[in-house]
Amino acid sequence: MTEIRAPMAGEPPLLEVDNLKVDFHTATGIVHAVRGLSFSLGRERLGIVGESGSGKSMTGRAILDLIPHPGVVTADRMAFRGRDLVQMERKERRKLRGRHISMVMQDPKFSLNPVETVGNQIAEAYRIHRKAGGREARERSLAMLEAVQIREPARVYDLYPHEVSGGMGQRVMIAMMLIAEPEILIADEPTSALDVTVQLQILKILDELVSERGMGLIFISHDLHLVQSFCDRVIVMYGGKVMETLPAAELADLSARDRRHPYTRGLLGCLPDLDHPQAKLATLTRDPAWLA
């Protein structure tokens, strides 16, 4: 396990992002996926919520330097523990990936390599960052499988992705992304592809590992209930812009609802409520002025 350090006074935050922009230069014009996002992340759980296309996933990818080809990332400042990411060489950025900043992706069915055993995929993540032999990597991977509560690690190690269930696949994913002990984990809709019954188990495992290791978590989701119960702080995004940032607890606070941004109110209004059933759910109203 990593040393768990309380953030010292004067220590820079894990991640600082100032005025992050992601633009895609396409044949039909420039698409602004993220338009000036700023936040800072400590050893906490930060939720990012918004509709599809609000730029939340692109934010995660931009931090990892994984925006695909026509995309261009700019930022006034983007720093990992005080180290400037904007000026950093791509090769250095790559070395940060997995080792310091990692990401759990949405659907284990597609995000695990289908022709490689899950164990080898975890071991690979370990061997990239540590000078370790095959045996050590295997042992660490087995330990990691155990840490994500897989009952027979030795058996599961040799299975192929198509031979494991969705829930098990997502545990493998978490094991793979956490084995090099990164400080920041981006969880991009980590439970959206899973059965409801498995979702909570996966979240619990994620929660335990993140707090045990004192990591910073960016939890990207469109599920307001989930974010509100799982995160400390929440950023609400729309059209690539931050609508507001608020403590997660206030999402549930009905008395504070009037103080919320109209978009946040809109999102909350869309949720069905068992105690107050409505014949017709509200639909979102979007104001172009918010993007000005």
Added chain:
Amino acid sequence: MGQGSRWGRIAGRELTTVAITIFGLLLVTFLIARVMPIDPVLAVVGDRAPADVYEKARLDLGLDKPLWQQFAIYIGKVFSGDLGRSVLTSNLVTEDLRTVFPATLELATLGTLIGVVIGVPFGVVAATHQGRWPDQIARIVGLFGYSIPVFWLGLMGLLLFYAKLGWVAGPGRVGVAYQDLFDPITGIVVLDAALQGEWDAFRDAFSHLILPASVLGILSVAYISRMTRSFMINELQQQYVVAARVKGVSEFRVVWGHALRNAVVPLVTVIALSYMHLLEGSVLTETIFAWPGLGRYLTNSLLNADMNAVLGGTLLVGAVFIGINLLSDIVGRLADPRAR
């Protein structure tokens, strides 16, 4: 369920398929021989034979028996290795095939090897540089390889590399001086020479082989590189590629390790198809390079209505198709854990 029994079941299924296909192949060749407007008796006795000689030959050939019996006899003969005698060469067809097929095998194998060794990396680089200059070059090479006629390419190759530059040997399989230095064990000249340590003969045979093999190889490169490109583009869009990058895997390993390893699964079939195509024998290339291969043999036999030779050759090509198909199926299963 044990691993063994699963493989056993797969093997059983494959063998059944092979058996059915071979039966179909025999049926088709037999029927072709029946419907061809060539009288097999006349082919034996000539068209001025008296009626009693004709009748005797007809009985000898078993043509008075019912069709199904003739088919059974045909199958029996094929399996005992009797494909009859070629009218054109007056050799046993099996003997003829034993000399012409290795020549084609040699050419097709090297051609395919060239196609894989050059085509696959080419396709990968084209996929990772979509729309940029390496992709354009690969596209031009692909277009060139597809559309240029082999007879022209072959002649130009001979003109440039043999006549002008003298880098390679001319038409034929091996120089006269080396012809009797080694025994034909496999019939594949380069292999025979190498096996018997006749390195001068090997070099000579190889310099005869490389130009026609390259001509065939260019077609193979064109096909394989285009297919590799499209498989790789598809794989590089998959989420597991992003996941590998998130782990910190280097771009080189993402492309040549993770993505290519997945693209191999469909590529196996493509390479097998390309190989099979070359194994039929390519008449034009073989003619230009005076290469005594299957393509030329079959064409000559066809033009001379040499039915035994044509049917024997057809059977061989069919059997090779079945064999390569089976092989590519097995390799495909080994490459893809989901198909095991």
